[in-house]
Amino acid sequence: MxxxxxxxxxxxxPTVNSIMVQMGRETVSFKDAGFVKDFKELVIDLKDMWQAEECFVLSGTGTMAMEVAVANSVKSGDNVLVVSHGYFGDRFIDIFERRGIKTDVLSAEWGKAIPINQIEAKLKEKHYHAITITHVDTSTGTRSDIARIGEMLKKFPDTLYIVDGVCSTAGERESLKEMGIDILFTASQKAFGVSPGLAIIWAGSKAMERRKNLKTIADSYLDFEKWLPIMHDPMKYYGTPPINLIWALKESVRIIKEExxxxxxxxxxxxxxxxxxxxxxxxxxxxxxxxxxxxxxxxxxxxxxxxxxxxxxxxxxxxxxxxxxxxxxxxxxxxxxxxxxxxxxxxxxxxxxxxxxxxxxxxxxxxxxxxxxxxxxxxx
Ligand SMILES: Cc1ncc(COP(=O)(O)O)c(C=O)c1O
CATH class of the missing domain: 3.90.1150.10 (Aspartate Aminotransferase, domain 1)
Incomplete structure (x- = not known):
């Protein structure tokens, strides 16, 4: 046997049966009234639960969510600080450098963490437009103290705080408002327990303001401004939404609310x-x-x-x-x-x-x- x-x-x-049922439903038009209502409710729930100004649910993986966070926050020539606790922290370096963004890195020995006072000392050296941190780096199994880092970052209000929650969101406590996070993102296949294929990105008001100040950005698919009208009213169109995955995520959120x-x-x-x-x-x-x-x-x-x-x-x-x-x-x-x-x-x-x-x-x-x-x- x-x-x-x-x-x-x-x-x-593992995907539970009620989520798989949503994946197996007959796919409808993305203008179907029932689907539009489901999508709208999902985005509102996600915004409320993670205390964010906006939330974007897009087709893509966690790596695409990293690109979305970067594309909407910084431009070529800006300074960023990457706090890396492993393989996925390091992934930001490539993403920034390809865009001509000046990238400084604080790298921890695997299994250890960069002390917060070291991050603060680095931030005092020059103006950073953004800082990235991986809440849980999957390569090392370490978690960063994102709440304390958020508290410390109040001293640097012009530095956007970007948190990779791919291996933490919906399993570890996270809140944009309470922790001072400007952008948080995850992917469907981790603690939401949904099949791979969705990137979920939350943004606070400071991040939305930064996006506006960047004016036209080179990316179209990754642009908050392209997707914002759809997230507010899914009857509108920019790119075809992954209907069954959205239903599956809605079921996951229902399970989370029930728990x-x-x-x-x-x-x-x-x-x-x-x-x-x-x-x-x-x-x-x-x-x-x-x-x-x-x-x-x-x-x-x-x-x-x-x-x-x-x-x-x-x-x-x-x-x-x-x-x-x-x-x-x-x-x-x-x-x-x-x-x-x-x-x-x-x-x-x-x-x-x-x-x-x-x-x-x-x-x-x-x-x-x-x-x-x-x-x-x-x-x-
Ligand atoms: C912390 C972290 N960030 C980013 C990623 C990249 O996500 P994806 O594989 O969905 O592109 C992963 C993937 O495991 C991850 O664990």
């Missing part, structure tokens, strides 16, 4: 800490420093003697698909996603499969140990 495969990579995450945003953040936190303790109990270590660990994924470092390719192939046979390490950590760790619409059954099955894969890899495993740790942690 073949095991059902649980997709426990850091995105795409409660705060309750969802608490669930992610409690599950993550329990999973991390369970994995440490099996002899793995975790790349991110303890106080920096994300709640959406864990980067699990192998004990001596485990071959990554073989281990993850066995784990997949046991029913759990995980992702490889990136950069210098390729072969040294696996990345385990635990975000979105996942339940206790999924987590218990995942930990049990990891135990079986360890056993089959020649490790002396006490069966049930990690499941026991997880269960005793979450039942407290």
């Amino acid at each position: 073949r095991n059902k495969k649980l997709v426990m990579i850091p995105g795409p995450t 409660g945003l705060e309750e969802r953040f608490e669930r992610h936190l409690k599950d993550a800490r329990a999973i991390q303790k369970a994995l440490l109990g099996l002899g793995f270590t975790i790349l991110a420093d303890e106080e920096l660990r994300a709640v959406t994924l864990t980067n699990v470092v192998y004990p001596e003697g485990i071959d990554d390719d073989k281990f993850r192939a066995i784990l997949a046979e046991e029913g759990v698909v995980t992702a490889n390490g990136l950069g210098a950590y390729s072969g040294k760790l696996f990345r385990l996603g635990h975000m979105g619409n996942i339940d206790k059954h999924t987590i218990v099955s995942t930990l049990a499969a990891i135990e079986r894969a360890l056993y089959r890899s020649g490790v002396d495993v006490q069966f049930g140990k990690s499941v026991g740790i997880y269960q005793s942690e979450i039942m407290q």
Whole structure:
């Protein structure tokens, strides 16, 4: 009997049935009155829940959302500061440099974070038009203290605060208004638990003002001003909206509202800490420093003697698909996603499969140990 495969990579995450039902609906015209109403309600909900002035739901991936944030905030010759905690922080550098934007970078050792006073000292050196930070860098499993950075940035009101929430939004607490974020973005396939294909970008009033001051920008598809009329009234047209994905995201938002945003953040936190303790109990270590660990994924470092390719192939046979390490950590760790619409059954099955894969890899495993740790942690 073949095991059902649980997709426990850091995105795409498992899609629940009610979301798949929306994906499977017969596609209607984008001028269909029912669809237009659904799209409009979705944008309003997203704006309210993340306390933003505007929200854009576009066809594209997280990388496109990065480009949208950049295209609408800065122009060639501007200065930006990239605070990088890994592979995805670094991705901004290429995006900025291709546009002729002068880019300074603060890079952390993987698994660690740049101290806030170091960011502040850098910002005092010259005027930066924007700063970018990745809330959770998927390559390292570290989370940045975006609320404290937002507080510090009040001293630099002309610097736009851009946060990459691709591996955090809907799993980690985020609010544009409360945290002073100017642009936040994510993609559908992570903690929203929707199939890949949607980029979601929130903007505050300062960001919209900056866009206006840039006048005509070179990009058309990425331009806030092209899409704003559609986000306010989806009966209007600029590019064909991904109808079924929009329905699927609407269902995800319904699930989030039913659970409660705060309750969802608490669930992610409690599950993550329990999973991390369970994995440490099996002899793995975790790349991110303890106080920096994300709640959406864990980067699990192998004990001596485990071959990554073989281990993850066995784990997949046991029913759990995980992702490889990136950069210098390729072969040294696996990345385990635990975000979105996942339940206790999924987590218990995942930990049990990891135990079986360890056993089959020649490790002396006490069966049930990690499941026991997880269960005793979450039942407290
Ligand atoms: C933090 C972060 N930013 C950006 C991206 C890029 O998103 P996408 O793969 O949807 O283009 C990813 C993808 O995993 C990510 O984890």
